[in-house]
Amino acid sequence: MSKTELEEDLRATFDRAAASVPPAPNLMSRATDGARQAQRRTYVATGAAVAAVAVIASAGFALGGGLGGSTVPQPAAPAPAVSSATPLAVSEQLAGTWRPLKMDGVNGLKTARPDNPTLTFNSDGTWTGSDGCNGISGTFTIGQRGEFTGTAGNQRLIECANVPHTAVLQAARRIAADRTTLKFYAADGREVAIYARAR
Amino acid sequence: MEFEEYASARGQELVRLGFTICGDYQRAEDLAQIALMQAFRSWRKVQRADDPHTYVRRILVNSYLSMTRRRSFTEAPAADLDPDHTVPDPANDIVASDDLWRALATLSARERVVLVLRYYQDLDDRTIAELLGIKPSSVRSLASRALGTLRKARESHRVDERLP
Numbered sequence: 001m002s003k004t005e006l007e008e009d010l011r012a013t014f015d016r017a018a019a020s021v022p023p024a025p026n027l028m029s030r031a032t033d034g035a036r037q038a039q040r041r042t043y044v045a046t047g048a049a050v051a052a053v054a055v056i057a058s059a060g061f062a063l064g065g066g067l068g069g070s071t072v073p074q075p076a077a078p079a080p081a082v083s084s085a086t087p088l089a090v091s092e093q094l095a096g097t098w099r100p101l102k103m104d105g106v107n108g109l110k111t112a113r114p115d116n117p118t119l120t121f122n123s124d125g126t127w128t129g130s131d132g133c134n135g136i137s138g139t140f141t142i143g144q145r146g147e148f149t150g151t152a153g154n155q156r157l158i159e160c161a162n163v164p165h166t167a168v169l170q171a172a173r174r175i176a177a178d179r180t181t182l183k184f185y186a187a188d189g190r191e192v193a194i195y196a197r198a199r
Numbered sequence: 200m201e202f203e204e205y206a207s208a209r210g211q212e213l214v215r216l217g218f219t220i221c222g223d224y225q226r227a228e229d230l231a232q233i234a235l236m237q238a239f240r241s242w243r244k245v246q247r248a249d250d251p252h253t254y255v256r257r258i259l260v261n262s263y264l265s266m267t268r269r270r271s272f273t274e275a276p277a278a279d280l281d282p283d284h285t286v287p288d289p290a291n292d293i294v295a296s297d298d299l300w301r302a303l304a305t306l307s308a309r310e311r312v313v314l315v316l317r318y319y320q321d322l323d324d325r326t327i328a329e330l331l332g333i334k335p336s337s338v339r340s341l342a343s344r345a346l347g348t349l350r351k352a353r354e355s356h357r358v359d360e361r362l363p
Binding site: 006007009010011013014015016017018019021022023024027028030031032 | 202203206207210211214215216218219222224227228231232235236238239297299300303314315318319346349350353
């Protein structure tokens with residue numbers, strides 16, 4: 001069989017097949033209805049995403065620089081997703097006691113200290129903790145638009161290998177928290193500290 | 200051209216195109232509906248295209264190829280099923296009477312699409328390549344391989360017919 005003959009047969013077969021297709025009823029309305037339904041589903045999904053973004057924003061920290069020891073500029077990191085769905089849930093995620101795993105420009109976090117260098121966020125907007133040698137405390141707020149303010153109260157300063165929790169709180173602009181990890185980010189997106197939930 | 204105008208004028212044409220590439224009437228309707236839905240959602244963009252039909256046709260063909268790459272595919276149902284309403288599948292008659300139609304079912308999805316676009320839609324290889332996002336040489340290669348397969352199938356069928 002020549003190629004041309006096969007091609008002609010193909011054309012005829014396709015034409016015959018196409019001609020055999022019965023009219024599709026209400027095709028236009030089905031398409032528009034389906035598109036609108038899909039659009040509604042998209043709106044719902046978008047609404048959920050917006051709510052999640054709002055939660056992230058509400059968990060943000062006030063602007064500030066990095067910790068004192070760090071001079072090396074770091075590339076900005078994207079805002080991590082917070083696993084909670086509402087501002088209340090963020091507070092719940094944040095609430096509890098955390099221990100530092102990593103701090104920008106700080107070495108020796110595992111050095112033995114008189115006290116465990118933990119930081120505790122309370123649901124009433126106060127925080128307490130220890131820098132390893134001194135009890136520290138203050139307050140914090142998480143605004144609707146992501147503003148964070150933290151204050152540190154008066155404290156005795158016994159010098160040791162102090163863990164600069166206060167510096168972290170002052171430097172951080174945003175946080176990301178889940179059940180096990182709490183991360184603090186500076187205004188430029190730089191990760192300034194990582195904490196793990198203390199058991 | 201408004202969407203309603205386009206869908207009324209070319210909707211059935213899309214179903215026919217869908218049927219030639221997939222060989223299944225119900226799926227052809229699904230493909231046409233998916234293509235129209237997507238076009239409807241971005242109709243302003245479609246309107247700005249040089250040829251809206253080419254744009255929608257591209258959606259349909261690529262939706263089909265995406266479906267064939269997945270084990271299952273996501274449908275967007277727009278109406279409740281009517282169990283009392285059954286639609287005769289014209290493919291049954293064609294398959295029964297046309298060995299070439301039957302042989303088309305043995306081709307890969309991409310091979311069959313190339314043949315449909317070339318011999319049913321009368322598109323040149325460059326346009327087919329643009330539509331599928333591949334090189335014109337790949338279109339020629341796919342078409343050549345598909346035609347070879349069909350030629351062999353047909354010759355084999357004729358030999359079978361001569362056998363007692």
